[in-house]
Amino acid sequence: MLEPVRITVSxxxxxxxxxxxxxxxxxxxxxxxxxxDPSLTQPCLSITSKGVYLSYQDERLSFHPSMAxxxxxxxxxxxxxxxxxxxxxxxxxxxxxxxxGLGTDALVGAWAVGxxxxxxxxxxxxxxxxxxxxxxxxxxxxxxxxxxxxxxxxAELKQAAVNIEVHFDDHFRFxxxxxxxxxxxxxxxxxxxxxxxxxxxxxxxHLWGNPEKLSPDAVREACRVxxxxxxxxxxxxxxxFVRLGFEIMPGGRYSTVDYGIIKP
Ligand SMILES: C[S@@+](CC[C@H](N)C(=O)[O-])C[C@H]1O[C@@H](n2cnc3c(N)ncnc32)[C@H](O)[C@@H]1O
Numbered sequence: 001m002l003e004p005v006r007i008t009v010s011x012x013x014x015x016x017x018x019x020x021x022x023x024x025x026x027x028x029x030x031x032x033x034x035x036x037d038p039s040l041t042q043p044c045l046s047i048t049s050k051g052v053y054l055s056y057q058d059e060r061l062s063f064h065p066s067m068a069x070x071x072x073x074x075x076x077x078x079x080x081x082x083x084x085x086x087x088x089x090x091x092x093x094x095x096x097x098x099x100x101g102l103g104t105d106a107l108v109g110a111w112a113v114g115x116x117x118x119x120x121x122x123x124x125x126x127x128x129x130x131x132x133x134x135x136x137x138x139x140x141x142x143x144x145x146x147x148x149x150x151x152x153x154x155a156e157l158k159q160a161a162v163n164i165e166v167h168f169d170d171h172f173r174f175x176x177x178x179x180x181x182x183x184x185x186x187x188x189x190x191x192x193x194x195x196x197x198x199x200x201x202x203x204x205x206h207l208w209g210n211p212e213k214l215s216p217d218a219v220r221e222a223c224r225v226x227x228x229x230x231x232x233x234x235x236x237x238x239x240x241f242v243r244l245g246f247e248i249m250p251g252g253r254y255s256t257v258d259y260g261i262i263k264p
Pocket of ligand 1: 102104211
């Protein structure tokens with residue numbers, strides 16, 4: 001993991017300074033002393049008026065809900081969303097997103113379960129957990145756009161974000177403390193398959209996320225805590241589905257990924 005991480009604040013704006021204090025208090029993060037080497041080779045979290053960024057060398061990563069926004073707008077137009085088909089989330093469900101990442105799936109899931117439901121999201125990288133937690137609270141502002149569909153999507157995402165509870169933890173350890181059938185759906189979208197991925201939009205996540213394979217123990221625990229189903233997203237034709245006992249959901253002929261399901 002990249003650490004320790006230097007924190008920089010672009011101005012003495014009290015809101016930025018308060019945000020810095022908030023980041024300093026987040027669990028699991030190893031912040032380097034203020035007078036650390038300011039060279040670009042040190043990983044850094046920058047708090048600026050344009051947002052919060054994690055950077056290392058020439059890679060930069062920040063929380064942004066744009067992909068979730070796009071998916072919501074497609075749903076309004078009646079287009080299917082394979083993640084929602086695979087998870088079969090209903091209003092009022094509790095979803096355990098065991099691999100939060102940058103929070104796109106968690107947001108779409110929180111939208112689907114509505115105000116009466118909830119998303120509990122687990123992330124093993126303390127820096128990703130912190131930047132997404134901050135982003136969900138502060139980076140979703142309904143813009144003054146003319147397009148009513150877009151305004152509606154922003155407003156619904158803002159509402160959905162409130163229903164996501166972010167935890168920095170290992171998902172196996174977290175699930176061990178949950179009661180049997182304590183949630184409706186457990187969702188895994190591990191990094192493993194993406195280690196071969198050269199795409200620049202995915203690459204920065206590699207620097208910060210945990211690249212390990214999903215463990216059979218974690219899947220077993222997920223089957224214990226999920227009342228309705230456990231879902232795995234993986235590369236098409238991945239041997240992970242067979243290794244971990246998931247049945248592949250039909251469809252997605254032109255997609256590069258598949259969804260596997262276990263009904264406990
Ligand atoms: C591919 S990303 C998930 C992307 C996410 N679905 C989204 O929509 O942004 C996988 C994430 O799972 C996290 N992760 C991997 N193993 C984990 C574990 N054992 N416990 C918790 N999080 C884990 C990684 O750190 C990484 O951030």
